[in-house]
Amino acid sequence: MxxxxxxxxxxxxxxxxxxxxxxxxxxxxxxxxxxxxxxxxxxxxxxxxxxxxxxxxxERVEIPVATQKNDxxxxxxxxxxxxxxxxxxxxxxxxxxxxxxxxxxxxxxxxxxxxxxxxxxxxxxxMKFFALACSALGGSLLSSMRHACQILTEDPEGGAARIPYDIFAFLYSYLASLDEEITEEATESFLNALKEQVARKEYMVGVADFGVVKKS
Structure with a gap:
């Protein structure tokens, strides 16, 4: 009116x-x-x-990705x-x-x-809902974790996007438990390898860290 x-x-x-x-x-x-x-x-x-x-x-204007059909x-x-x-x-x-x-x-x-x-x-x-929301953003488990790191990190934009290992492990384990194709043994093996890799970094996990573990 x-x-x-x-x-x-x-x-x-x-x-x-x-x-x-x-x-x-x-x-x-x-x-x-x-x-x-x-x-x-x-x-x-x-x-x-x-x-x-x-x-x-x-915090800033988001630029839609090329594959995004709507906003x-x-x-x-x-x-x-x-x-x-x-x-x-x-x-x-x-x-x-x-x-x-x-x-x-x-x-x-x-x-x-x-x-x-x-x-x-x-x-x-x-935190479980947050993990599920990250999975809605990214199709695969690792892409979901990449989103989680980039959202939760206190690093400046464009940095390593690090988060504490314990938080990463909780989110990863939870999402992996919902995927019937991922066994508990595979989850434990991945997280143990990652923990060894980031031990010298004060147990902070960045996007590059778990990408390397996945490939090895």
């Missing part, structure tokens, strides 16, 4: 001093995130801002936002996950497809 065209005198109008900066930051966040539904995303943005929660904002589904940048918003809790309430998913303008059907891959009864184990 359009705003009525009403004139006010200067004495009637009070502009909060913080409003210009709020709107400037909001505009920059919208440009970086490029939400599909600006109104839905804006609701999530100001809801998070009012509660002091991590904002649904990408309506999960991306590494959006999964990184979800991780910042939800990873403080080991178990996430389903309504909270659904709300934040919706506020990122992601299709609920994709969320339901990911949840069907495990039996989440009393809440959602966040």
């Amino acid at each position: 359009p705003v009525p065209d009403v004139m006010f005198c200067a004495q009637q109008i009070h502009v909060p001093p913080e409003l210009p900066d709020i709107m400037k930051q909001f505009t920059k966040a919208a440009i970086r995130t490029q939400p599909r539904d600006v109104l839905q995303w804006s609701y999530g943005y100001f809801y998070a801002l009012s509660r002091g929660e991590p904002l649904p904002v990408k 309506t589904g999960l991306t590494p940048g959006l999964l990184k936002i979800l991780h910042k918003q939800l990873s403080e809790k080991e178990t996430v309430d389903m309504p909270d996950l659904q709300r934040k998913w919706k506020n990122l303008c992601l299709p609920l059907e994709q969320l339901h497809n990911i949840l069907r891959l495990d039996n989440f009864v009393e809440g959602v184990d966040w």
